[in-house]
Amino acid sequence: MLWTTSCRHSVRSFKTCLGPLKSRSFAQTSHNWFPRPSPRTVKAAKAVPSFREEIAKTSGVTPFSERLGRPTIRKQVAFFLIGSCVAFALAVDQTQFETDWWSKRLPSLTGIFFLQSTTEEMRRASQAALYQKLQARFNKLKEVTSSWPIILQNISLSTIVAATNSYLTASEGRRLCWIISGLNLAIFLVWKIPRLNPFMNRSFMHDPLSGKSYTLLTSMFSHKGFIHLLANSFALTSFGSAATHYFYLHPNTPEAGPEATAKWHFLAFFISAGLFSGLVSHTVATKILYPRLLSEISTQAKIKTSQAASAIVGDVGKAALSAPARKILPSLGASGAIYAAVTVSALAFPDAQVQLIFPxxxxxxxxxxxxxxxLLDLVGAIRGWRLFDHYAHLGGAAFGMFYYSYGNQWWASLKRLYRDGWNSGAAQTGL
Structure with a gap:
């Protein structure tokens, strides 16, 4: 009994000791047992790098954006400048060559052509020479088809006559645009060969992230869709001939002198405008869209790796996870160069009327x-529409406005440099 009483007394004493502990909260206990650290201690703890940061330092892991790098535009800018200078130098050389050739031949034709300007005389003589060449080819073709059945011979010859008359009566600018459209059609047909698609994707489409610069030129003449090719060919034929006629007039620089042709001037303008519009699109893609794309990918990766993302951000987080980042697509087509020709035509002939193929x-x-x-392209660039390359269109329009203001003076300066360089070279050689 004594042992039982003592045991009960001991148990009662142990419960009495535990009583105060059971009535105290966990916060009070932790506060009393683990004192709150001071602000200096917390600041020192934050300054200590985490385990992940130490591993990144020792293993040499670089951030995702730094590993990808940032594409540059130096090669593309250099290609535009060099390509444009070469195109205009060759255009001046060929134009001056034809002008000199017709200037030497015209004295024997002065009894036939009585026009006011030397330029008109040279171009009329060139038209007559073209007529004689086409007539000679038609006569040869007539001899070849003389043994054919009379019905087949009449059909073929009448078709050739109609096509020849259309080509002969067209302006030189329209003929050049037909040649460019024919080149575009040939490249379009190459696109339809499945075996060559990898080569065409690499060499005839400009990918801003590829680092290539020569595709700024090759992509100008490349079209994958027939509607795209047809629309660009129609616009090029319409406005390219008008721009060529404007270059023929030379209203701002009469001191440029006579020219036998203006087609080489337009061809250099067309190539330079296409390179510049592609450069504008390339610059926007690499300097604006690409950093934005990396930021979107990084943000989405952080949201996806967070285990509590759906609970924290709710519907907004789910929408961010489901929304794809904007892609940077390769470009092709001559729309930028055509926009430059359209802009020059509009500024040179503001009273002209056009009829669109859409409302x-x-x-x-x-x-x-x-x-x-x-205005439509401005809205498309702001809204992020993807149907057309709106930045290339705007770049072509800007090039057209700039060339309308300073292009004729630039062309006259190039011709003057060409003549001065040729004269100095001839003087040194004693010719």
């Missing part, structure tokens, strides 16, 4: 049409 179908002023297209 409104009735004729409108060319300035109104060009202004509407530029």
């Amino acid at each position: 409104p179908f009735f004729p409108i002023s060319i300035t109104t049409g060009v202004g509407g297209m530029i």
